[in-house]
Amino acid sequence: MLKTRFSALPGAAALVLAVAFSPAALAHAHLKSQYPAANANVEASPQALTLTFSEDIEPAFSGVDILAANQQAMPVAEVERAPKQHNQLIVPLEKPLPAGSYQVNWHVLSVDGHRTKGSYTFSVK
Ligand SMILES: [Cu+2]
Numbered sequence: 001m002l003k004t005r006f007s008a009l010p011g012a013a014a015l016v017l018a019v020a021f022s023p024a025a026l027a028h029a030h031l032k033s034q035y036p037a038a039n040a041n042v043e044a045s046p047q048a049l050t051l052t053f054s055e056d057i058e059p060a061f062s063g064v065d066i067l068a069a070n071q072q073a074m075p076v077a078e079v080e081r082a083p084k085q086h087n088q089l090i091v092p093l094e095k096p097l098p099a100g101s102y103q104v105n106w107h108v109l110s111v112d113g114h115r116t117k118g119s120y121t122f123s124v125k
Contacts, residue, residue: 029053029110038120045096056086061109064091
């Protein structure tokens with residue numbers, strides 16, 4: 001009886017490892033592409049940033065900060081999820097970005113409940 005109880009332990013540990021490393025657990029919302037593109041030097045300010053992720057996201061728990069070179073945060077309107085593409089986050093700008101370089105710090109909650117974050121830069125001529 002005692003032996004049976006102990007022999008269940010390695011099985012439980014294996015199950016925990018299997019869950020932790022299963023493809024589903026690794027399928028967080030990773031940033032796949034963005035507009036303006038990372039490291040792009042665009043001619044003029046976009047009206048909005050668009051970030052496309054590998055999974056659908058929850059806009060209410062997702063957000064973006066746009067920091068100018070002097071670390072000042074640029075004003076952005078409330079982020080939206082693209083109506084027909086639930087893995088796409090739209091970040092409307094309240095006013096055009098002046099020439100300069102910008103760091104975009106993003107964080108999202110994917111529909112599977114995982115949070116991810118990252119950053120990239122682009123610049124406006
Ligand atoms: Cu995930």
